[in-house]
Amino acid sequence: xxxxxxxxxxxxxxxxxxxxxxxxxxxxxxxxxx
Amino acid sequence: xxxxxxxxxxxxxxxxxxxxxxxxxxxxxxxxxxxxxxxxxxxxxxxxxxxxxxxxxxxxxxxxxxxxxxxxxxxxxxxxxxxxxxxxxxxxxxxxxxxxxxxxxxxxxxxxxxxxxxxxxxxxxxxxxxxxxxxxxxxxxxxxxxxxxxxxxxxxxxxxxxxxxxxxxxxxxxxxxxxxxxxxxxxxxxxxxxxxxxxxxxxxxxxxxxxxxxxxxxxxxxxxxxxxxxxxxxxxxxxxxxxxxxxxxxx
Numbered sequence: 001x002x003x004x005x006x007x008x009x010x011x012x013x014x015x016x017x018x019x020x021x022x023x024x025x026x027x028x029x030x031x032x033x034x
Numbered sequence: 035x036x037x038x039x040x041x042x043x044x045x046x047x048x049x050x051x052x053x054x055x056x057x058x059x060x061x062x063x064x065x066x067x068x069x070x071x072x073x074x075x076x077x078x079x080x081x082x083x084x085x086x087x088x089x090x091x092x093x094x095x096x097x098x099x100x101x102x103x104x105x106x107x108x109x110x111x112x113x114x115x116x117x118x119x120x121x122x123x124x125x126x127x128x129x130x131x132x133x134x135x136x137x138x139x140x141x142x143x144x145x146x147x148x149x150x151x152x153x154x155x156x157x158x159x160x161x162x163x164x165x166x167x168x169x170x171x172x173x174x175x176x177x178x179x180x181x182x183x184x185x186x187x188x189x190x191x192x193x194x195x196x197x198x199x200x201x202x203x204x205x206x207x208x209x210x211x212x213x214x215x216x217x218x219x220x221x222x223x224x225x226x227x228x229x230x231x232x233x234x235x236x237x238x239x240x241x242x243x244x245x246x247x248x249x250x251x252x253x254x255x256x257x258x259x260x261x262x263x264x265x266x267x268x269x270x271x272x273x274x275x276x277x278x279x280x281x282x283x284x285x
Contacts, residue, residue: 006172006174007172008174009172009173010172012159012161012176012195013159013221
């Protein structure tokens with residue numbers, strides 16, 4: 001597996017549970033497309 | 035690994051310098067502190083201070099010092115990122131969750147500082163590492179198109195890594211022409227000395243769809259991953275790309 005050969009101890013990824021983030025993204029979208 | 039603040043939290047300890055119970059105790063303190071933070075800040079918990087603040091049942095001045103401190107940090111993050119990071123919701127509510135995670139994890143990590151060990155703390159994809167031995171930790175950057183895959187590896191002996199990306203697809207969050215989020219990226223990772231700042235910068239850069247926010251932050255490096263898989267590192271990014279599993283390995 002690629003992960004093992006690259007000596008990976010942990011993985012950083014986006015949190016898919018962040019409701020707050022979705023709100024911010026929505027605000028940005030709303031602002032960009034009024 | 036435990037679930038705290040609605041996130042999987044794990045601590046990796048490496049080395050032989052400590053008694054096993056000292057390590058276990060330090061890790062327990064990390065989890066306990068994160069649970070306390072969750073009680074204050076969770077927007078999912080009806081009785082949390084943040085929820086009560088949001089319903090107008092509590093004024094900010096009447097909130098605990100931690101909530102007030104986070105409010106100040108959110109204001110500063112909003113100003114510093116030109117509004118790309120903003121805890122204020124369009125409906126007038128306030129949701130500091132994007133900043134609380136990095137702030138809380140970084141603060142809780144102090145319980146690990148005294149251990150004569152290398153440690154790697156991961157809370158929902160926010161990573162903080164400290165290697166006393168000098169041996170780096172391999173921090174994989176998740177493939178935004180395949181959660182079980184890794185697109186790059188960063189070798190760190192100290193510092194933080196935070197990654198921003200969108201949640202499940204919804205018509206109003208994605209550009210239907212490209213399948214990408216409105217900012218244009220699949221994910222954006224920032225690494226630097228502070229997890230709190232890495233979190234804020236990753237969010238801001240993701241919303242902006244560019245690494246531009248890092249221009250005046252020389253201590254921080256970033257990696258943008260485009261919807262087609264193309265990786266765009268900042269000039270000072272030290273990570274190495276890995277091939278997608280479907281492509282043949284180089285060696």
